[in-house]
Every structure is written in structure tokens, then in C-alpha cells.
Amino acid sequence: xxxxxxxxxxxxxxxxxxxxxxxxxxxxxxxxxxxxxxxxxxxxxxxxxxxxxxxxxxxxxxxxxxxxxxxxxxxxxxxxxxxxxxxxxxxxxxxxxxxxxxxxxxxxxxxxxxxxxxxxxxxxxxxxxxxxxxxxxxxxxxxxxxxxxxxxxxxxxxxxxxxxxxxxxxxxxxxxxxxxxxxxxxxxxxxxxxxxxxxxx
Amino acid sequence: xxxxxxxxxxxxxxxxxxxxxxxxxxxxxxxxxxxxxxxxxxxxxxxxxxxxxxxxxxxxxxxxxxxxxxxxxxxxxxxxxxxxxxxxxxxxxxxxxxxxxxxxxxxxxxxxxxxxxxxxxxxxxxxxxxxxxxxxxxxxxxxxxxxxxxxxxxxxxxxxxxxxxxxxxxxxxxxxxxxxxxxxxxxxxxxxxxxxxxxxxxxxxxxxxxxxxxxxxxxxxxxxxxxxxxxxxxxxxxxxxxxxxxxxxxxxxx
Numbered sequence: 001x002x003x004x005x006x007x008x009x010x011x012x013x014x015x016x017x018x019x020x021x022x023x024x025x026x027x028x029x030x031x032x033x034x035x036x037x038x039x040x041x042x043x044x045x046x047x048x049x050x051x052x053x054x055x056x057x058x059x060x061x062x063x064x065x066x067x068x069x070x071x072x073x074x075x076x077x078x079x080x081x082x083x084x085x086x087x088x089x090x091x092x093x094x095x096x097x098x099x100x101x102x103x104x105x106x107x108x109x110x111x112x113x114x115x116x117x118x119x120x121x122x123x124x125x126x127x128x129x130x131x132x133x134x135x136x137x138x139x140x141x142x143x144x145x146x147x148x149x150x151x152x153x154x155x156x157x158x159x160x161x162x163x164x165x166x167x168x169x170x171x172x173x174x175x176x177x178x179x180x181x182x183x184x185x186x187x188x189x190x191x192x193x194x195x196x197x198x199x200x201x
Numbered sequence: 202x203x204x205x206x207x208x209x210x211x212x213x214x215x216x217x218x219x220x221x222x223x224x225x226x227x228x229x230x231x232x233x234x235x236x237x238x239x240x241x242x243x244x245x246x247x248x249x250x251x252x253x254x255x256x257x258x259x260x261x262x263x264x265x266x267x268x269x270x271x272x273x274x275x276x277x278x279x280x281x282x283x284x285x286x287x288x289x290x291x292x293x294x295x296x297x298x299x300x301x302x303x304x305x306x307x308x309x310x311x312x313x314x315x316x317x318x319x320x321x322x323x324x325x326x327x328x329x330x331x332x333x334x335x336x337x338x339x340x341x342x343x344x345x346x347x348x349x350x351x352x353x354x355x356x357x358x359x360x361x362x363x364x365x366x367x368x369x370x371x372x373x374x375x376x377x378x379x380x381x382x383x384x385x386x387x388x389x390x391x392x393x394x395x396x397x398x399x400x401x402x403x404x405x406x407x408x409x410x411x412x413x414x415x416x417x418x419x420x421x422x423x424x425x426x427x428x429x430x431x432x433x434x435x436x437x438x439x440x441x442x443x444x445x446x447x448x449x450x451x452x453x454x455x
Binding site: 048140187 | 207
């Protein structure tokens with residue numbers, strides 16, 4: 001199947017692209033609204049700063065196209081900042097608006113824990129998860145972030161604890177997102193991507 | 202549910218080959234970076250660090266090519282650095298396929314470099330590498346591959362680096378590097394207590410118990426080693442199994 005990877009100007013696309021191709025998917029990097037409108041599956045990777053991310057989407061006129069595609073039921077996988085962008089706003093960039101598909105705020109990790117949360121951590125499953133199919137309990141995933149969305153109903157399928165329980169896997173209809181980097185999480189990460197591709201097919 | 206302690210093999214590369222310095226004298230060839238990277242990826246390394254130790258500026262293109270080839274072999278996080286002087290150098294390394302960039306000497310000379318990189322790529326992509334030696338003045342930061350004192354106190358520099366946006370500290374003990382006498386746990390714990398970001402301990406690893414000590418009394422979040430893995434003296438898998446058996450949280454499944 002063909003996956004359209006959204007290029008907002010600052011993400012680490014090559015590793016995501018390589019991981020998806022390694023699983024047999026055809027990939028294209030998209031920068032224009034028309035390409036998003038024509039996509040059958042989308043991946044929104046992201047690293048860096050929330051404001052640069054949402055501004056990058058806005059400057060390329062991709063925000064509305066993305067919201068439309070998600071409203072039409074096109075499968076989408078957000079990665080890291082791509083998960084946070086699904087929310088309304090972030091403490092990292094007060095006043096900036098995210099894609100606002102989940103009406104909650106992304107928060108800074110508290111000063112009681114090491115931040116950024118960098119390294120391999122485990123998940124706590126809150127319910128049946130499409131993305132975690134066939135992945136053993138206790139598997140580790142690679143995280144690298146300083147902000148996170150609090151785990152909550154109905155969006156969070158699996159949480160991770162670092163300072164507070166945060167949304168590590170979001171599954172809400174066709175909207176899927178992970179706070180960790182599946183493309184950097186070894187074989188279990190690759191399985192997450194494969195699960196997304198199989199489900200999106 | 203616990204954040205795992207990381208085991209990080211490091212490749213020092215010169216002109217496209219992995220090398221190991223023998224007390225700053227000769228460089229010994231340790232193999233092909235792609236082959237070693239693929240092996241470590243397979244063996245369960247939690248991350249890979251690639252450092253350019255080429256002295257000359259013209260080795261830059263070769264290094265970027267090595268970064269790009271190594272990146273193809275990995276599905277784990279990948280950090281590269283050595284000779285990063287400007288924002289553009291960092292950008293080139295990330296564009297070649299690294300996830301994070303390390304800065305050292307140039308950041309000491311111009312600390313704004315850390316802020317610039319963090320503003321552009323995020324703190325999670327910026328690793329402050331510091332080479333530390335015990336002197337009469339305490340723990341002091343050395344630059345130019347450990348050859349020259351910077352006059353900076355290690356704890357103060359670590360704090361400044363983090364306040365400027367470094368997301369991790371790669372802490373090398375010059376006194377222990379290459380000695381095979383174990384990590385400097387005192388230094389590592391002292392720096393870890395000063396900063397809110399993860400600390401990667403480096404220098405002196407020889408035995409499994411050295412790793413156990415640096416994750417215990419050393420308070421390290423990650424431990425780096427080079428030659429003991431290159432020579433296949435120890436496999437990463439065996440090391441992790443050993444640590445797990447002694448209560449250290451590590452990632453065992455791949």
C-alpha cells in the first residue's frame with residue numbers, strides 16, 4: 001500500500017521512510033494540501049518544537065487538509081510530536097493551536113523526573129490496541145520528549161509513566177499516534193508500523 | 202514499568218574506518234563502521250554513537266558519508282558528532298541520518314552553539330559531550346580530545362550546558378579512558394546529581410561489574426564503551442543478561 005508521509009520541513013523523515021519501505025509499503029513525502037487530499041494513508045512524524053511544527057503545517061496550508069482527511073476517515077499515524085500535534089495546545093508553545101482533534105492540552109514533564117524523557121521505556125495497556133497487536137507485554141520502546149499528553153479516556157490505548165501517566169499510544173477511530181519512535185524502537189517498533197499498515201489496508 | 206538503563210557502543214571513525222587510539226599514540230584499525238553497526242543493532246545495543254576523530258577539515262565529506270551508511274543499518278537511535286562547530290555542521294549530520302548530534306570543544310569556545318542547535322532541532326537532539334580530568338582545581342573540562350584544559354569546572358559546565366538546551370550529557374573520564382580500570386563512578390554521580398537530564402558515562406569500561414557499578418553508585422542513565430565490544434570480548438546481549446540478573450532494568454527483547 002502507499003503511505004503519504006507529511007513533510008512539514010523539520011522532521012526526521014528518512015528513518016520513518018526507510019522503516020515503512022522495509023515493510024513493503026510504498027512511500028511518498030507530501031508537502032501540498034492536494035497530496036494529503038488524495039492520500040489513502042498518512043504518517044505525521046515530528047521532532048523539535050511544537051510551535052515550529054504547527055507553524056510548518058500552517059505555512060504549507062496543510063492544517064485544514066489534514067483535519068479534513070482525518071474527518072473523512074483516512075488512517076493516520078502520528079509519531080512523537082505528531083501525537084502532540086493532534087491535541088488542542090501545548091505548554092511548550094502557549095497560544096499556538098494544534099490540530100485540535102483531541103480537546104486537551106499537552107503538558108511539560110514535571111521537574112521531579114529527568115527531562116527530556118530519553119530512553120527505552122515500557123507501556124501499560126489500558127485496553128485492546130491495534131498498534132500493539134502481537135507485541136509482548138513488557139516490551140521497551142524508545143522515547144525522546146520533554147512534553148506529553150496526560151493519559152485519558154477515550155483516546156489512550158496504552159500509557160507510560162514518567163512524572164505522570166501519559167498517552168503513549170492513542171487510538172481513536174482512524175486517528176492513531178504514538179509518543180515513542182517506532183522507527184527507532186528495534187523489532188517491536190517495526191511491528192507497530194506493520195500493525196498500522198495492516199490495519200490501514 | 203521502568204526506564205531502562207542503556208548500553209551504548211561507540212564507534213570512533215577516521216577516514217571511514219573504526220579506530221581505537223592506544224594512549225593517544227597510534228590508531229589501531231578496528232573494522233568497518235557499517236559491519237559493526239549492523240552487529241550492535243542485532244545484538245541489542247540501545248543506541249549507537251559515531252564520533253569523527255579525523256583532525257582535518259577535509260575529512261568532513263567522508264564522515265557524513267559514513268554517518269549515512271551507518272544510519273541505513275540501524276533501527277535504534279543514532280548519535281553522531283566530532284568537529285561540530287556551527288549550526289550547519291549539526292544540520293548536516295542530522296540530514297545524513299543521525300537522530301542526535303554531540304558537541305564538545307566548539308561548545309566550550311562558544312556556548313551559544315548549544316542554544317542554537319537546541320532551538321533548531323530540540324533538546325532531545327543535542328548531546329553535550331564533556332571530557333573531564335581531575336586536577337588540583339577539582340574536576341575540570343578538557344578540550345581538543347583531552348589535550349587542553351578549558352579552565353571550566355565540570356559541574357558548572359554541565360549545568361550551563363543543560364540550561365542552554367542540551368538534552369543529555371556524555372561524560373568521559375580522561376583519567377579512566379583506555380585504562381580498563383572501570384568507570385569513574387564518583388565523577389558520574391557528582392554530575393548526575395547536578396543536572397536534570399540523562400547522563401551517559403564513558404571511559405574505563407572493562408568488566409560486567411564496571412557497568413553494574415556505574416548504574417548503581419555512579420547513578421548513570423546510560424553507559425558507553427568501545428573496544429570491549431569491538432573485539433567481541435563481551436557481547437552486549439551477555440552484558441544485559443548479567444545486569445538484568447542483578448536487578449538493573451535493561452531492555453532484553455529486541
